[in-house]
Amino acid sequence: MSLELVYYGHPALRIKGSLIENIDHHIISLAQEMIQTMYDYDGCGLAAHQVGRSIRLAVIDVLTAMKDRPSRAWRDGEPVTIESITPLVLINPEIIPLGNKTSYDLEGCLSIPEVTAKVYRPARVKIRYQSLDGKRLEIEAEGLLARAAMHEVDHLNGILFIDHLSPEERQEHEIVLKKLQQTQQLL
Ligand SMILES: [Zn+2]
Numbered sequence: 001m002s003l004e005l006v007y008y009g010h011p012a013l014r015i016k017g018s019l020i021e022n023i024d025h026h027i028i029s030l031a032q033e034m035i036q037t038m039y040d041y042d043g044c045g046l047a048a049h050q051v052g053r054s055i056r057l058a059v060i061d062v063l064t065a066m067k068d069r070p071s072r073a074w075r076d077g078e079p080v081t082i083e084s085i086t087p088l089v090l091i092n093p094e095i096i097p098l099g100n101k102t103s104y105d106l107e108g109c110l111s112i113p114e115v116t117a118k119v120y121r122p123a124r125v126k127i128r129y130q131s132l133d134g135k136r137l138e139i140e141a142e143g144l145l146a147r148a149a150m151h152e153v154d155h156l157n158g159i160l161f162i163d164h165l166s167p168e169e170r171q172e173h174e175i176v177l178k179k180l181q182q183t184q185q186l187l
Helices: 024-041 145-154 167-171 175-186
Strands: 043-045 057-060 071-075 077-078 088-107 117-129 136-143
Touching: 024 043, 024 057, 024 136, 043 145, 057 145, 071 145, 088 145, 117 145, 145 167, 167 175
Parallel strands: none
Antiparallel strands: 043 057, 057 088, 071 077, 071 136, 088 117, 117 136
16 A cells, blocks of 8 residues: 655654654554555655654665666675665664765655755765664665665654755755645645
8 A cells, every 4th residue: 555645845744753662563564555655656765754654764775776876785794785675674763974985966855756956975874773673783885775874864853855955956946845835735
């Protein structure tokens, strides 16, 4: 079942997500429905905020975009294939940037349709999270996977990718953003 998405202007997108204390069957089925929704909308990531739930849960699948936007990942210092960690469910995730390298690449968001922009992000990060079975895990990531994880963790803190743009860059998207906001207010 596909869940209903919320769009720019919806208050759920601006709330700091609460920690998930108990990974019960509600959380497990929400994660499964979010994965399905991400596929239905051809997204490479989705945060609970985007389906109107401000809790610290996100899902990621960067496989389809892998051809032109590669990702690399490591667990305990050993490389792991992206296939083996996809779809990735992140509960209570934290991002720890590694090194000083940055990457500047395009982002979009299912909650902000028709807007894409380049955003600076750390190139390599450690992602600390809990899996659906409650295990505390860490992976290191580069490429689109790292970018998607940072984009989703931003959502969990009420931050959108357009918040990273300069005022001039943001101005270019103002008309589309205003329209989205107005539609959201009419609902
Ligand atoms: Zn997004």
